[in-house]
Amino acid sequence: MAEAHWYVVHTYSGYENKVKVDIEKTIENRNLQDQILEVSVPMLPVVEVKNGIEKQADKKMFPGYVLIKMVMNDDTWYVVRNTRGVTGFVGPGSKPVPLTEEEIQSLGFQMQQEVAVDFEVGDLIVVTAGAWKDTVGAIKAINEAKKSITISVEMFGRETPVELNFTEVKKM
Numbered sequence: 001m002a003e004a005h006w007y008v009v010h011t012y013s014g015y016e017n018k019v020k021v022d023i024e025k026t027i028e029n030r031n032l033q034d035q036i037l038e039v040s041v042p043m044l045p046v047v048e049v050k051n052g053i054e055k056q057a058d059k060k061m062f063p064g065y066v067l068i069k070m071v072m073n074d075d076t077w078y079v080v081r082n083t084r085g086v087t088g089f090v091g092p093g094s095k096p097v098p099l100t101e102e103e104i105q106s107l108g109f110q111m112q113q114e115v116a117v118d119f120e121v122g123d124l125i126v127v128t129a130g131a132w133k134d135t136v137g138a139i140k141a142i143n144e145a146k147k148s149i150t151i152s153v154e155m156f157g158r159e160t161p162v163e164l165n166f167t168e169v170k171k172m
Contacts, residue, residue: 002071004037005098007080008090009066015085016041019066022083035076037146038069042107061107065090072096119149124172127151132162136172 011019019116020039027036041112065084070076077096080086089096119125119139127135137151140161147166152159 001102002073004035004069004071006067006069006104007072007098007127008062009068009080010090011064012086013064016064016066018044019083019085022085023066023068023080024082026079030075030079032076032079033143033146034071035073036068036070036079039112040067040069042067065097067107072098084117119166119169119171125149125151125169126172127164128170129168130164132164132168135162137162151152 009019013146020041023039027033027039039129042061044061046057046059049123064076070080078090081088091097103116119142121139121142123139124136124138127133127137135151135153137153139149140152141150143149143163148163149166149169150161150163151169153162154160
């Protein structure tokens with residue numbers, strides 16, 4: 001399989017989050033999780049002062065742009081390019097150019113370090129961080145590419161799938 005790289009997509013101003021959500025829905029609908037690995041709108045924490053009150057807020061680092069980690073092929077190019085709000089990939093003409101490792105590191109993105117896990121589908125795990133902390137569940141799926149697992153959690157009387165990073169869980 002081809003290697004995934006980070007690409008920059010230009011969007012209409014103010015549509016960055018909508019583009020991110022729409023691409024993530026399309027990934028799920030078309031089962032492209034192994035080809036489009038991550039969609040990101042980089043945010044920068046800032047302190048705003050309004051009426052003498054300091055307030056933490058997030059500000060888009062690159063208004064009008066979305067970063068996507070994906071394997072470039074005709075299908076993924078088509079999905080991203082034809083998402084409402086996307087005006088095109090950054091690169092000469094219609095040829096997308098991936099970001100270099102130096103550019104990615106200067107943006108503050110960590111290169112993926114290899115994480116060795118001994119999880120298997122069906123194992124019981126306990127969540128160690130995040131909103132689901134201290135929740136116990138059985139692993140339903142493992143996504144090595146995204147470094148995540150999916151567990152089922154009972155919520156409102158229904159089984160609900162929850163996706164968690166490898167670093168947020170431990171084996172029971």
